[in-house]
Amino acid sequence: MKDLKNLQNLDVHQLAARQENLEGQTELGVFTRLMVDALPVSASQVVDWRVSCFQRTPVGERQAQDWLRLSANAVATQTCQSCLEPVDVQLAVDRVFRFVASEEEALRQDEEADEDVLVGAHDFNLFDLIEDELILALPFVARHGGCIDQYAGPDESEEVSEPSRPNPFAALQALKTKH
Numbered sequence: 001m002k003d004l005k006n007l008q009n010l011d012v013h014q015l016a017a018r019q020e021n022l023e024g025q026t027e028l029g030v031f032t033r034l035m036v037d038a039l040p041v042s043a044s045q046v047v048d049w050r051v052s053c054f055q056r057t058p059v060g061e062r063q064a065q066d067w068l069r070l071s072a073n074a075v076a077t078q079t080c081q082s083c084l085e086p087v088d089v090q091l092a093v094d095r096v097f098r099f100v101a102s103e104e105e106a107l108r109q110d111e112e113a114d115e116d117v118l119v120g121a122h123d124f125n126l127f128d129l130i131e132d133e134l135i136l137a138l139p140f141v142a143r144h145g146g147c148i149d150q151y152a153g154p155d156e157s158e159e160v161s162e163p164s165r166p167n168p169f170a171a172l173q174a175l176k177t178k179h
């Protein structure tokens with residue numbers, strides 16, 4: 001599964017039904033959207049990713065749902081916004097996704113579900129999903145731990161706003177125990 005083309009054309013329903021796990025290493029440099037603000041990378045810089053597909057049948061329902069858990073790790077190099085020197089940024093992704101049949105369902109259910117809801121497809125683009133999630137994992141401002149925010153005044157404490165994405169594993173755990 002290391003061939004990139006394979007990642008752009010996956011049948012998630014079949015993968016979930018077979019409970020397949022996929023993993024691989026993909027060169028950081030090929031994630032062109034992720035690399036927009038990053039410094040040039042070497043071929044040895046890779047994204048380690050792992051995908052587990054599975055099905056769950058909600059209590060009281062007959063139809064099994066397709067799920068996918070994605071974890072990915074990488075180190076990107078960006079420019080420190082204080083000293084303008086390169087700074088390594090650790091990117092870590094661990095999220096679960098549930099697949100539904102249509103865009104309308106996905107939009108409606110994404111509001112109320114703890115997990116992310118995606119439209120299932122026979123030609124699902126895992127590469128795009130990995131890239132989207134890595135982009136979301138980028139820091140708002142890249143900065144060395146020891147570098148101070150030159151724009152913050154002495155009385156201004158830096159407000160670190162955590163991305164307010166709900167914990168998807170709570171929902172998954174609930175499903176598992178009911179199962």
Ligand SMILES: [Zn+2]
Binds near residue numbers: 081084085087143144
């Ligand atoms: Zn710095």
